[in-house]
Amino acid sequence: MLQVGNIIANKEKYVEGLKKRNLNNAAELLEEVIALDDERKQNQHTLDSNLAEANSLAKQIGGLMKEGKRAEAEEVKAKTAELKSLNKSLSDKQNEIEAKLQQALYNIPNIPNETVPTGNSDEDNVEIERHGEFPTLHEGAKAHWDLIKDHDIIDFDLGIKITGAGFPVYKGKGARLQRALVNFFLDEATKAGYGEVQPPIVVNEASGYATGQLPDKEGQMYHITNDDLYLIPTAEVPITNLYRNVIVDEKELPVKHVGFTPCFRREAGSWGAHVRGLNRLHQFDKVEIVQIQKPENSYEALKEMCNHVASLLEKLELPYRVLRLCGGDLGFTSALTFDFEVYSAAQEKWLEVSSVSNFETYQANRLKLRYKNDQKKSVLLHTLNGSAMALPRIIAAILENNQDEHGINIPQVLHSYTGFDRI
RNA sequence: AGAGGAGUGGCAGAGUGGUCGAAUGCGGUGGUCUUGAAAACCAUUGAUCUUCACGGAUCCGGGGGUUCGAAUCCCUCCUCCUCUGCCA
Numbered sequence: 001m002l003q004v005g006n007i008i009a010n011k012e013k014y015v016e017g018l019k020k021r022n023l024n025n026a027a028e029l030l031e032e033v034i035a036l037d038d039e040r041k042q043n044q045h046t047l048d049s050n051l052a053e054a055n056s057l058a059k060q061i062g063g064l065m066k067e068g069k070r071a072e073a074e075e076v077k078a079k080t081a082e083l084k085s086l087n088k089s090l091s092d093k094q095n096e097i098e099a100k101l102q103q104a105l106y107n108i109p110n111i112p113n114e115t116v117p118t119g120n121s122d123e124d125n126v127e128i129e130r131h132g133e134f135p136t137l138h139e140g141a142k143a144h145w146d147l148i149k150d151h152d153i154i155d156f157d158l159g160i161k162i163t164g165a166g167f168p169v170y171k172g173k174g175a176r177l178q179r180a181l182v183n184f185f186l187d188e189a190t191k192a193g194y195g196e197v198q199p200p201i202v203v204n205e206a207s208g209y210a211t212g213q214l215p216d217k218e219g220q221m222y223h224i225t226n227d228d229l230y231l232i233p234t235a236e237v238p239i240t241n242l243y244r245n246v247i248v249d250e251k252e253l254p255v256k257h258v259g260f261t262p263c264f265r266r267e268a269g270s271w272g273a274h275v276r277g278l279n280r281l282h283q284f285d286k287v288e289i290v291q292i293q294k295p296e297n298s299y300e301a302l303k304e305m306c307n308h309v310a311s312l313l314e315k316l317e318l319p320y321r322v323l324r325l326c327g328g329d330l331g332f333t334s335a336l337t338f339d340f341e342v343y344s345a346a347q348e349k350w351l352e353v354s355s356v357s358n359f360e361t362y363q364a365n366r367l368k369l370r371y372k373n374d375q376k377k378s379v380l381l382h383t384l385n386g387s388a389m390a391l392p393r394i395i396a397a398i399l400e401n402n403q404d405e406h407g408i409n410i411p412q413v414l415h416s417y418t419g420f421d422r423i
Numbered sequence: 424a425g426a427g428g429a430g431u432g433g434c435a436g437a438g439u440g441g442u443c444g445a446a447u448g449c450g451g452u453g454g455u456c457u458u459g460a461a462a463a464c465c466a467u468u469g470a471u472c473u474u475c476a477c478g479g480a481u482c483c484g485g486g487g488g489u490u491c492g493a494a495u496c497c498c499u500c501c502u503c504c505u506c507u508g509c510c511a
Contacts, residue, residue: 040472041472041473044472044473044480045473045474045479045480047480048472048473048479048480048481049479049480051479051480051481052478052479052480054491054492055479055480055492057491057492058441058490058491058492059441059442059491059492060491061441061491061492062441062442062491062492063441063442065441065491066441073491074491076491077491078491079491080491080492081491083491084491247469247470368471378470378471
C-alpha cells in the first residue's frame with residue numbers, strides 16, 4: 001500500500017496518477033487518509049503523554065512500597081484510577097483510527113508510473129514491440145482444442161469427471177511436453193541468475209494481504225475455509241512473502257528467485273466463447289520470476305526481466321508482441337506492467353503468456369520488506385515479478401503454429417527435454 | 424489426533440510482579456596496537472510511531488485480561504520439541 005508520508009508530500013501528483021486508473025474520487029480517498037493520519041497522530045500524542053504520566057506514577061508507587069511507605073503509596077494509587085480508564089478509552093480509540101486508516105489505504109491502488117498510458121480496458125493497451133513471423137498454416141489447420149483430441153494429449157472431459165470444467169488432464173506426449181517446458185523455463189531462469197525455490201501452493205491470509213491479492217481479489221482465489229488458507233493464484237504470493245517482515249542485508253541485493261507452481265484461479269464471471277480450450281483454466285502451471293531490488297535499480301531490473309521473457313519466446317520460435325498496459329488494465333498493486341502475448345495461428349488470436357510488473361514499494365510496504373542504507377536507515381525495497389512463463393497458452397500456440405497435415409513439430413530447443421520432436 | 428514441555432535481541436542464553444528494552448557470551452561495526460593480518464584491549468551494536476530538537480510511547484510468539492505496575496500471573500490462539508497414535 002501507499003505510504004502516508006508520500007501521500008501527504010505528493011497529493012496532487014498522486015491524484016493525477018490515480019486518474020489514469022479512472023479513479024475519479026482519488027482526491028477524496030487521499031484526503032481521508034491524510035485526515036485519519038492526522039487524527040492518529042494527535043490521539044497518539046495525548047495517549048503517549050498520559051501513558052508517560054501513568055508510568056511515572058507507577059514507578060513512584062514502586063519506590064514508596066520499597067521504603068515501606070504504604071499510606072503514601074495508597075495515596076498515589078488513588079490518583080491512577082482516573083488516568084487508567086482515560087488511557088483505556090484513548091487506546092481503544094487509537095485502535096479504531098488505525099483500523100480505519102488501514103482500511104482506507106487498502107482501498108487505494110498503486111500510483112501508475114508516468115509512462116503508463118491512459119485508457120479504460122485492455123483495448124487501450126499500447127503495443128510497443130512485435131517480433132517473429134506469423135506461420136502459414138496448411139488447408140484445414142485446426143485450433144488446439146481439436147488438435148489435443150486428435151492426438152489424445154490433453155483431456156478436458158476426464159478433468160470434468162474428476163474435478164470440473166477448467167481442470168484438464170495432460171496425457172502422454174501432452175504431459176511430457178508440459179514437463180519439458182517447465183524444465184526448460186527453470187533452466188533458463190537458473191542460467192539468468194535466479195535461485196530456484198519450491199514454495200507451498202497454499203498460503204495464509206497474511207500472505208494474501210501482503211502481496212495485495214487480499215482484499216482486492218478475494219473472490220478470485222480458492223479459499224479453504226476449514227483451515228483459512230488460500231490456493232495460490234500465482235507463485236508471486238508465496239515467493240514474495242518469503243521476504244515478509246525481513247530487513248535484507250544490502251549484500252544480498254538484488255534478490256532473484258524462480259519458482260514453478262500450479263496456479264489456481266476461480267475466474268468467476270469470466271467465461272465465454274472466447275475462452276475455449278487452454279485459453280483460460282482454473283488450474284494451470286507457471287514458472288515465475290521474482291526480484292527484490294533497491295529503488296534506484298528497479299526499472300533496470302524490469303527491463304532485464306522483460307528481456308528474459310523475450311528470449312524464451314525467441315527460443316521457442318513463437319511470434320509475440322509486447323504491450324504496455326494502460327491505467328485501466330493495470331493490476332491493483334502494479335506501477336508499470338508489460339504483457340507478452342503470443343500469436344496462436346489457428347484461432348488467429350493473441351494470447352497473454354506473461355505479465356511483468358514493477359510494484360515499487362507498494363507490496364514492500366505491506367510486507368515490511370526493507371534494507372538498511374548507508375545512513376543505517378530502513379528503506380523500503382522494490383518488488384518485481386513476471387511470468388516466465390504461463391504454460392497452457394504457450395502449449396496452445398506451439399500446437400497450432402507448428403502443425404502440418406500429419407502432426408505437430410516440437411520447437412528445436414525442447415527436443416532434449418521432450419525426447420521426441422513430433423506429436 | 425492425545426499427553427507433556429517450550430517460545431526472550433542476528434545467534435546462544437539469563438531473567439518468575441517494580442528503575443528490564445532486558446545480564447552474559449558469540450557474532451557484527453568502529454578504534455587502539457601492527458608494515459599488514461591475527462590475537463588482545465576499548466567503544467559501539469534491535470524495530471516501529473512521534474518530536475525541529477530534548478525527549479516520550481510501544482514491542483520479550485499473536486491477541487485479550489488481572490494489577491498502580493507484567494518478559495514474569497491468568498485466558499486464548501499459533502508455532503516448535505518429546506512420547507503415543509496415524510500416514511505418504
